[in-house]
Amino acid sequence: MLEVLGILVFVVVIGLSIALHEMGHLVPAKRFGVKVTEYMIGFGPTIWSRVRGETRYGLKAIPVGGYIRMIGMLPPAKGDPEGTARSMTTGRFAVMVAQARQQSLEEIGPGDADRVFYRLPVRKRIIIMLGGPFMNLVFAFVLFAILLVGVGMPSPTLQVSSVGACLPTQAQPTGEPLPSGECPTGTVPAPAAAAGFRPGDVLVAIDGRPVTDWWSATDWIRANPGQAATVTVERDGGVVDLDVTVGEATRPVYDEAGNPTDELVTAGYLGLAPTTTWESQPWSSIPAHMWDLTVRSAQALLSLPIRLYELVTQTLLGGGERQLDSPVSVVGVSRLGGEVAAMDQPMEAKLAMFLGLAASLNLFLFLFNLLPILPLDGGHVAGALYEALRRWWARVTGRPDPGPVDTARLLPVAYVVAGVLIVMGVVVIWADLVKPITLG
Numbered sequence: 001m002l003e004v005l006g007i008l009v010f011v012v013v014i015g016l017s018i019a020l021h022e023m024g025h026l027v028p029a030k031r032f033g034v035k036v037t038e039y040m041i042g043f044g045p046t047i048w049s050r051v052r053g054e055t056r057y058g059l060k061a062i063p064v065g066g067y068i069r070m071i072g073m074l075p076p077a078k079g080d081p082e083g084t085a086r087s088m089t090t091g092r093f094a095v096m097v098a099q100a101r102q103q104s105l106e107e108i109g110p111g112d113a114d115r116v117f118y119r120l121p122v123r124k125r126i127i128i129m130l131g132g133p134f135m136n137l138v139f140a141f142v143l144f145a146i147l148l149v150g151v152g153m154p155s156p157t158l159q160v161s162s163v164g165a166c167l168p169t170q171a172q173p174t175g176e177p178l179p180s181g182e183c184p185t186g187t188v189p190a191p192a193a194a195a196g197f198r199p200g201d202v203l204v205a206i207d208g209r210p211v212t213d214w215w216s217a218t219d220w221i222r223a224n225p226g227q228a229a230t231v232t233v234e235r236d237g238g239v240v241d242l243d244v245t246v247g248e249a250t251r252p253v254y255d256e257a258g259n260p261t262d263e264l265v266t267a268g269y270l271g272l273a274p275t276t277t278w279e280s281q282p283w284s285s286i287p288a289h290m291w292d293l294t295v296r297s298a299q300a301l302l303s304l305p306i307r308l309y310e311l312v313t314q315t316l317l318g319g320g321e322r323q324l325d326s327p328v329s330v331v332g333v334s335r336l337g338g339e340v341a342a343m344d345q346p347m348e349a350k351l352a353m354f355l356g357l358a359a360s361l362n363l364f365l366f367l368f369n370l371l372p373i374l375p376l377d378g379g380h381v382a383g384a385l386y387e388a389l390r391r392w393w394a395r396v397t398g399r400p401d402p403g404p405v406d407t408a409r410l411l412p413v414a415y416v417v418a419g420v421l422i423v424m425g426v427v428v429i430w431a432d433l434v435k436p437i438t439l440g
Helices: 002-031 092-106 122-151 191-195 214-223 285-302 304-316 330-342 347-369 377-397 407-434
Strands: 036-052 055-070 153-163 202-206 228-235 238-245 247-254 260-269 272-279
Touching (some): 002 036, 002 122, 122 285, 122 347, 153 214, 191 238, 285 304, 285 347, 304 407, 330 347, 330 407, 377 407
Antiparallel strands (some): 036 055, 153 272, 202 228, 228 238, 247 260
C-alpha cells in the first residue's frame, strides 16, 4: 500500500514539474503580448480541458511532458509577404516545411499580426524559452532547501546501531553471516563481535584517548589494521572496557552510483555501524550541494548515449543486471518513489530520499532542456542567439537587416531528434518494466 501511495505521490510531483516548466513559458509569453492558444500537461488524447480567456488549459493522457502553443512560431519564408506561404512541391522535406509554415500562419487570426512569437525581440524570445528550464531549476532549489534546511542531512553519532557478524573478504564484501548465524567458510567473526560490542554502546575512548566524533574513530581504525586496543564504551549507565584487535578487510571500491569498481582497498575493520541523527544544514550549503549535483548530472547527460547503448546490449539483450547509473524514465523514477515510501527506514530517511530524487529529476530536466537542439528549448535559444549575431553583423557591415532566422528549415532535424527521443523513451520505459532499478 505504501509503495502504491509513493508511486502516486511521485507521479503528482512529475506532473507539477511539467506544469511549472510550461508555466515558465506561459507567463512571459503572455506578458510580452504573444497569443497563447493552448497550455497542456502531457501528450496524446485530452482527458480534461477548460478555456480561460484565449487559452485552453488541459491534461492529456500520457504524462511525459507538456507544451504551450504560441501563434507565429514559424516566420514566413524570405521573400514571402506577411501572412502568406509559397507552395513548395519539390522534395519530401520541402513539402514538410511548407505544410508546417502554412499551419503556423493559419493560427494567426485577424488582429493577431503583432502578437506572433517570431516578431518579438530576440531577448524576449530567449526569456520565454528559458522560462521553462528556469522553473525546473527554481523547483529543484526549493526541494533541496526543504531537504537540507528542513529535514537535514544524516550525521553519525558515537552510539553503535549494529555490530557486524563476520569479517568482510573480497569474495564476501558485505560480511553477511549464513542463515544459521555462523560465518561462511574462509571467514572469521568480525573483531567487534568477538570483543563483545553491543548495539547501544557509546564510544568514549580508544586506549584512553577521548573519541570526539565517529569519523575520527573510523579514521583510526582504518589506519591501524592488526593493532590491539582497549575501547571504552558507555553501556547501561556504566563504563565498560573492551579489548579488541583491529582486523584487516579487503573490499572493492564503490563509485558514486554505488557500483563496485575493479579497484580494491585494504584497511582496518572492526564491524561497527553508527546511529545517525538528522542535522539541519545552513542555507549557504544549498548552492554548493546543487553545483556538485549539477556537475554530476551534466556528466551523466554527456554519457547518456553510452549508458543507453549498454542498457540495450548488456541488460535487455545480454541479460545482465541493471546498473544503478543507467537511464531511467518517468515510469522507473515513479517506481523508485514507491520503493522509497515502502522502505523500512525512519521517516526522515524516506523523506530525504524522496526529496532528493524529485530535486535531482528537476535539475536534470533543467540541463536536458538547455541542449542546443530542436525541438528542445535550448534549440530555440540557439536560433535566437544566431539571429542576434547575424543582425549585429549586418549592422556592423552596413548590410540590410536579414530578418528573423527561418527556423522552419530546421524542422526535419527537429522531427528526427523528436523521433530519437521517442525511441529512447520507449527503450528505457521497457527496461523499467522488465528490469527495473531497485534500491535494495
